[in-house]
Amino acid sequence: MTRLLLTRIMVVLTLTFGTVYVGWRWLFSVNWHNWWIAVPLVLAETYALIDAYLFGLTVWRLRLRGEPNPAPAGATxxxxxxxxxxxxxxxxxxxxxxxxxxxxxxxxxxxxxxxxxxxxxxxxxxxxxxxxxxxxxxxxxxxxxxxxxxxxxxxxxxxxxxxxxxxxxxxxxxxxxxxxxxxxxxxxxxxxxxxxxxxxxxxxxxxxxxxxxxxxxxxxxxxxxxxxxxxxxxxxxxxxxxxxVGYVKEVETGVRQAMRAAQRILRRTARTAGRYGAPTVRAVESVSAALNVANKRLSDGDDLSSITWDFHRAVDVASRSVVQEDMAAIEADLRALTDLPVEMDGELGGVIVDEVALDELSRREFSPLGALESVKALVGAVDVDRGHExxxxxxxxxxxxxxxxxxxxxxxxxxxxxxxxxxxxxxxxxxxxLGTMLTQRLRWAQGTIQVMVRENPLVQRGLSLGQRLMYFATMWSYLSGFAAVIFMLAPVLYLVAGVLPVQAFGMEFLQRFLPYIIANQLLFAVVGYGVKTWRGQQYSFALFPVWIRACWTATANVLWGRPLGFAVTPKTRQGGDSFPWRLVVPQLIASLVLVVACVIGVVRLWTGSSSSIVGTGVNVAWVAYDLLVMSVIFKAALYRPTPQPSSPQSSAPQPSTPHSQED
The missing domain is CATH 3.90.550.10 (Spore Coat Polysaccharide Biosynthesis Protein SpsA; Chain A)
Incomplete structure (x- = not known):
């Protein structure tokens, strides 16, 4: 209870300080003259605040379960x-x-x-x-x-x-x-x-x-x-x-798609039905009405087979009502064919047809009975067996x-x-x-973004508000790659070119920013008491190329069908002993740019090109923090596991001890 109380206190403090800071940023400190970097920066800070709200909401209800009930003896x-x-x-x-x-x-x-x-x-x-x-x-x-x-x-x-x-x-x-x-x-x-x-x-x-x-x-x-x-x-x-449930939804989707296509056919047919007389118009109207009824029943959750059966019967009744009319049109067509001026050309060994008469025949409008039958066939052709699976x-x-x-x-x-x-x-x-780890993280991120694009939890029926936000919180976290790029670019622009995205980098800024960032770190310390959380914070930032790639590839897969593939995570080391430069190129470039920018910023302050000691100091500290966080990727690239005498899989597992509630 003490831990939960402290957690909630730190959540309130973090979100209060964060809201004050980001609110001040939007209202009073955005440098609109440099809007092209000022707006992205304040958006990135807003993203981070929303992330803090979602994290705070998550840990607000920490549930520490006690001993489970004994397993039921008969459970198979x-x-x-x-x-x-x-x-x-x-x-x-x-x-x-x-x-x-x-x-x-x-x-x-x-x-x-x-x-x-x-x-x-x-x-x-x-x-x-x-x-x-x-x-x-x-x-x-x-x-x-x-x-x-x-x-x-x-x-x-x-x-x-x-x-x-x-x-x-x-x-x-x-x-x-x-x-x-x-x-x-x-x-x-x-x-x-x-x-x-x-x-x-x-x-x-x-x-x-x-x-x-x-x-x-x-x-x-x-x-x-x-x-x-x-x-x-x-x-x-x-x-x-x-x-x-998934099967029923899949079939319902197929029926809805077929009904939408049928609706388009009927709308086109209705425009010409009047040429065939009142019975044909009434038939098309009755089928359209039956289609509307079927759509409503589908939305109301009626039995799918009953809906399609009743619709088929309505089409049959409508079709029979125009058969007589259609037969008359067919007979007229046959008479037109019979009346065509045709003669045999003995020398050429072929048939000569009057082209004017043939052109007149091609312009004739035939009855819409075929359209009605097409509508019926469309709805009846839904793959209820899901033969594609x-x-x-x-x-x-x-x-x-x-x-x-x-x-x-x-x-x-x-x-x-x-x-x-x-x-x-x-x-x-x-x-x-590192390569195996990146493959694993990319797949996790891609899968999460796929779910967000296909089935956004914020609009899913059946989920409580808390559940929607819990799923969305995880999905939202994978957008951090874009914010990380802005958080690196802003100090570089200030130190190198004096581009100021924030109108105040003095004490007014620090008075609002420092309480927010300190409370945020204390929140992690309280929530993660007894466990190491710093590594996770580092990778949230340092893997920005992976998160950006995942967002792009997963969205392209869902919206445009671009292949994504499934990479099984290898369980043994894949790389050699050489440094995997190829895997860390984006982070390496970013780190070099940050270091160079820091040097240039100090030189500009020394030579008088920059007059703000606080502004330069804040941005140098910002760069130092970015480099500290980024360093984990280079440690990972250098990491070589110590060979173990035997694999943990080769020995019988030992019984584990339940985690204490402090873990």
Whole structure:
């Protein structure tokens, strides 16, 4: 309670000081003469304040759960270990550890690589082996989500424990998590991801103690704890419900698209129907009215098959009403054909048709009966079997390269609850080189942005306001790359060219800025008491090229269909011993520019070209902070893991101790 009280006090102070500062910036200190940098800078500061509001809201409801209930004795569980191309021994170490889980269960290896050696190893160990069926050939595979969706229709357990190939489970993992499912509304229990090959300095920022701690606990307080793809137990019933709802929505979307196309056809037909008499006009009007009724019933949630059946009947009735009229037109057409002046040309061996008469025939208008039948065929042709997919039901979301967030958001929107259990119950392998880490972070960011563009949580029905903001907070954080560029560019412009984006860099500025930044850092200190949060703050800034690339590529994928791909994170070191210059070029250029700007700024002050000691001092300090934060990327590039005598996967996992509430 003391920690929560201190957290809330610091949230109030941070947001109060931040609001005063940013409000002052907008109202009194924007240098409109240099608007081209002044406006982007104040927008970047506004972005940071909104981020602070979202973070403050997250930790306002820190939920520290006590001991879970005992696991129900009769609960049936399938342990699903997903793999694609990871080393067979690594996968089998996880599988053998999974076999030792104390609660009764069935262990399965889901091999998306369909490797014979993987199958043989699983069979020898007595572990279930599942790979894709032939139904997936020449159809979208949907990466890990598709692998899990395929397994859902092969297994039968009431609950699913999902593990990545390297995440060695504790024997007590089910005993410590299944008890939460006594609440029939709970669909998901997520536990932390903890990595055994990470050093104390954690140069690659893999452990994420701020996320797997205060942030997840805060989201848990809003019933918005995230599914993180591994080390989680999920209720099968909840996933299957998502699959059914998704199927219905997909079919409804197809019907709506067909109805919109039918509406366009009917509008065109209505413009010429009068030429065929009153019966034809009435037929087109009746079909249009039936289409409007069908659309309304669809919006009201009526039975889909009943809607389409009634619409087909309305089209049939309308079509019969114009058949007689249409037959008369057809007979007239036949008579016109019969009356064509045709003669045989014996010398040429062909038929000569009067071109004037043929041209007159081509101008004739035929009846709209074909249009009515086209409308009927459009609605009837909706792919209710979803033949373009391997399975009609896809319980785990396939709209993103990170299936976990999208699936969890849909679970919450459907009324299910989630739990974050703050206890390390599986131990995995983190990336061991910068390139692998960047690949992993890029995929996470791309998947998150895909979800934001496709299914923005702020407008999703079924989510509470708190849940919407919790999902949006994570998505919003990946926009920080654009703000980082502005935060580096502004001091460079001032130090090099004297371009002033802020009208006041003196004490008036410091009196408002310093309380805000100090309160913000104290908030992190209180929230992250006992854990290291600085590394996460560094990477939020230093990976600005990754975040910008993710925003662009994910948006282009959703809006314009540009391929994105799915990169499996390697579990072993990929780079050599040389410095990976190619991976840090943007950060290296930015750092050099910042250093040069700092030197120029000091020289300009020394020579009298700049007269503001406070302005230069503030911007030099700003540059120093940027360089300190950026330095983590170079430490990561230089990092070489110390070879270990044996892999953590090669030994049996030891029981873990629950985190204390101070963690």
């Amino acid at each position: 569980v399938d342990v699903l270990i997903t793999t694609y191309n990871e080393p067979v021994e690594m996968v089998m170490a996880t599988a053998r550890a999974a076999q030792k889980i104390s609660h009764p269960h069935q262990t399965w290896v889901l091999d998306d690589g369909a490797r014979p050696e993987m199958q043989r190893a699983a069979e020898v160990a007595g572990v279930g082996y599942i790979t894709r069926s032939d139904d997936w050939i020449d159809r979208p595979r949907h990466a890990k989500a598709g692998n899990l969706n395929n397994a859902l229709f092969v297994t039968e357990g009431e609950f699913l424990l999902i593990l990545d190939a390297d995440q060695v489970p504790d024997p007590q993992i089910l005993d410590r998590t299944l008890g939460y499912f006594d609440d029939p509304k709970v669909a998901l229990v997520q536990t932390p991801q903890w990595f055994s090959n990470v050093t104390d300095c954690d140069p690659l920022g893999s452990q994420a103690p701020l996320f797997y701690g205060p942030i997840q606990q805060g989201k848990d307080g809003w019933n918005a704890a995230f599914f993180c793809g591994s080390n989680a137990v999920i209720r099968r019933e909840a996933l299957m419900q998502l699959g059914i 391997a399975q009609p039901l896809l319980p785990l979301a396939t709209i993103s390269v990170t299936e976990d967030m999208a699936t969890c958001m849909r679970l919450h929107a459907a009324g299910w609850a989630s739990v974050y259990h703050h206890e390390t119950l599986a131990r995995g392998l983190a990336p061991e080189d």
